[in-house]
Amino acid sequence: MNTEKDFSPLTPNIVRALNDKLYEKRKVAALEIEKLVREFVAQNNSAQIRHVIQTLANEFALSLHPHSRKGGLIGLAACSIALGKDSGLYLKELIDPVLTCFNDSDSRLRYYACEALYNIVKVARGAVLPHFNVLFDGLSKLAADPDPNVKSGSELLDRLLKVILFFINNNNTGNSCHYHFVISCDGLTPDPRVGVGS
Template identity: 50%
Template sequence: MAADALSIIPGAVLRNLADKLYEKRKNAALEIEGIVKQLSTAGEHDKIAAVIGLLTNDFTYSPQANHRKGGLIGLAAVTVGLTSEAAQHLELIVPPVLNSFLDQDSRVRYYACEALYNIAKVVRGDFIIYFNKIFDALCKLSADSDANVQSAAHLLDRLVKDIVTESDQFSIEEFIPLLRERMNVLNPYVRQFLVGWITVLDSVPDIDMLGFLPDFLDGLFNMLSDSSHEIRQQADAALSEFLQEIKNSPNVDYGRMAEILVRRAGSPDEFTRLTSITWINEFVKLGGEQLVPYYADILGAILPCISDEEEKIRVVARETNEELRAIKADQAEGFDIGAILVIAKRRIE
């Protein structure tokens, strides 16, 4: 394959593609773009595949950093040259670029961001099939040690968000397990990245983030006690938006979320406790008899908060206690009087 490609691209172009000067690499990439454009017009897709193979094996996987940089700009140039026909070659083009996000050289990681940005601009929704891998890479790059790489990753992230919000190929079901896995990361940059994605996806009418809220609710609550004021604010804004959606939605899985809220109501962090109790208060009003199986757990979370040091928490806890007592729980299925008495006895003691 490489020999075939060597006869397609002049040696001088390949030498310039590996040059230490960016301008020479850029000019070589423009020549490759022109060659690929001609091959595409002639329907020579085997030769295009050979060119991609050469750029991947001899350049992006080279031990020489300048070769790797040249390979990345070359793969982006191939994509631009292919335009509307790029989609059929993506399975060869995208993996070596994603692999370059792990490169030890920060400049190579930077060019990988730039290359994928240019590839994404051409193929738009066709690269959604790689979304989880791209998201995973961006998640890591959002906390990159190099500020230039971080900046390039942010630009790529914005473009990917635009593509996802306009695509009908995005699968929220495939994405949620990845999001859930990442939600416990403590790095502040990653946390901002995650909240940003949750907010964007929630704004898309065709994506039902509320239906998957139990999968990442605990992670959002975890961020309320972050040392960064900005992250606390972003998590709080996202939670407030979801609570509003819950109020307007006829179908909500209160049970799974109630378990999370009960745990968080005992948090040593005051803001987390207040937010949890506020949510529980709304759930008791909205969920009513749906929450009867969790009645004892909710009561166990509420009672300590009635004597909380923070007045706001005490007020909400007392109001929630009154709401609980108003539910005709003892007439509902799943009501466990024994569990209620154990909780009450524990508080008296």
């Protein structure tokens, strides 16, 4: 990937770290992206938010380079975390590139995509309902994945979607205390900041 290209508002340091082979550096970049997107949310600057998401999707998550794809996935998850309740406004842009990575030939990237989508869905909660069909299609592919880690990650995501659907169907979406309790009892990671691994 050409790190000399202008990816603003992403800084050259963020771009370099997103492309790094080390998870720790990509995680630092994700934290910087989260901070940047939070600033845009505070400024109500949806144009810059969309630009960051599109850059992460097109230049990173859909890149030919595996480390760039990993960086794009963790970056998209970081955007969702920063957006919080507003992530529903950008779900299509966040979800589509991650679902594309479900088809990657590298099983580790498929796992990272599953982990990124888990974090996006966890933040968006009920806002994912209009995207349920594409999420279900993606999950159905991963359920039969030959890699046990990918299969395990897809099962966690499947359980999270079931919890969300349960609360939507029972009109309990406003009670986040119960939501977190069910997720904790189900063995899912209660912290939405879980990053895309190395």
